[in-house]
Amino acid sequence: xxxxxxxxxxxxxxxxxxxxxxxxxVISYTPGVLINEHDISISGQQITDIQRxxxxxxxxxxxxxxxxxxxxxxxxxxxxxGRLYIQNTDSLHGKHIxxxxxLSCPERKKSGKTLVFQDTxxxxxxxxxxxxxxxQPTGATEGLxxxxxxxxxxxxxGHQLADQLKKRPRTSIKGALLDQRVLAGLGNxxxxxxxxxxxxxxxxxxxxLNAQEIDKLADSIRRILSYAxxxxxxxxxxxxxxxxxxxKFQNRLQVYGRAGSPCLICSSEIKxxxxxxxxxxxxxxxxxxxTTPE
DNA sequence: ACCTACCTGTTT
DNA sequence: AAACAGGTAGGT
Numbered sequence: 001x002x003x004x005x006x007x008x009x010x011x012x013x014x015x016x017x018x019x020x021x022x023x024x025x026v027i028s029y030t031p032g033v034l035i036n037e038h039d040i041s042i043s044g045q046q047i048t049d050i051q052r053x054x055x056x057x058x059x060x061x062x063x064x065x066x067x068x069x070x071x072x073x074x075x076x077x078x079x080x081x082g083r084l085y086i087q088n089t090d091s092l093h094g095k096h097i098x099x100x101x102x103l104s105c106p107e108r109k110k111s112g113k114t115l116v117f118q119d120t121x122x123x124x125x126x127x128x129x130x131x132x133x134x135x136q137p138t139g140a141t142e143g144l145x146x147x148x149x150x151x152x153x154x155x156x157x158g159h160q161l162a163d164q165l166k167k168r169p170r171t172s173i174k175g176a177l178l179d180q181r182v183l184a185g186l187g188n189x190x191x192x193x194x195x196x197x198x199x200x201x202x203x204x205x206x207x208x209l210n211a212q213e214i215d216k217l218a219d220s221i222r223r224i225l226s227y228a229x230x231x232x233x234x235x236x237x238x239x240x241x242x243x244x245x246x247x248k249f250q251n252r253l254q255v256y257g258r259a260g261s262p263c264l265i266c267s268s269e270i271k272x273x274x275x276x277x278x279x280x281x282x283x284x285x286x287x288x289x290x291t292t293p294e
Numbered sequence: 295a296c297c298t299a300c301c302t303g304t305t306t
Numbered sequence: 307a308a309a310c311a312g313g314t315a316g317g318t
Contacts, residue, residue: 081303189312
């Protein structure tokens, strides 16, 4: 479920609330979810920074109260139904809670905070690792190393997107946008929303888009992701932010999940088709199959 | 470029 | 009972 806007929302919430906190205790209830749990101990370490790369959350730790000078990381991927949120009490609610981190924040004179990882389908993972020589979290998973550019970075534009699309010339543009090596952070919801906003048919081969269309697509991607972050992400069912609250962007969706309903622009019936193994919603009028030359 | 697997829950 | 769900990894 969580795509870039959801992960970024969680990052912002956690960053504000638990940067500087110490990890007092780690409780893992489900084998296989917390990777390296028996090889790396992060108890006593301090959370010094929380970053995001694509749909990965990167939680940076320092040796904290111990003498270790190594930098450690917790790399989190929520996959479809993962939740990572702060609770101000110790009591746990709900099923499918797999890992809990007890936190204390001496500087803020707050205590009893718990960072909870909950995941119905159990696809999500948290990797514990020691940083490489540059202090970066390599070695977590191939997916993290191979990520394409960040669509919300300053230098992301049509040129960069065009360059990236050359990696997958024959795939549908929808398939290319879902490929995290092409662009980091888009998933099924925002790929559909961006293609609709740009008026591009999702089934068109990536190589068939002209420069003007790619510019428009890059702009649409940026605008929609930013807007979704400002709405704290999309909650269809499982997603919650860093405080276990629902997002609001589900009220702003233009095409995703609207097959059979009238297009909000032209009132044509929104269609759905399968692309790259994913249900894709699109408007046959606003997103024509053939490019109309200017 | 497809398929399946990984899981549980909800909808048809 | 079967299809489907925000994602990715691994196979063919």
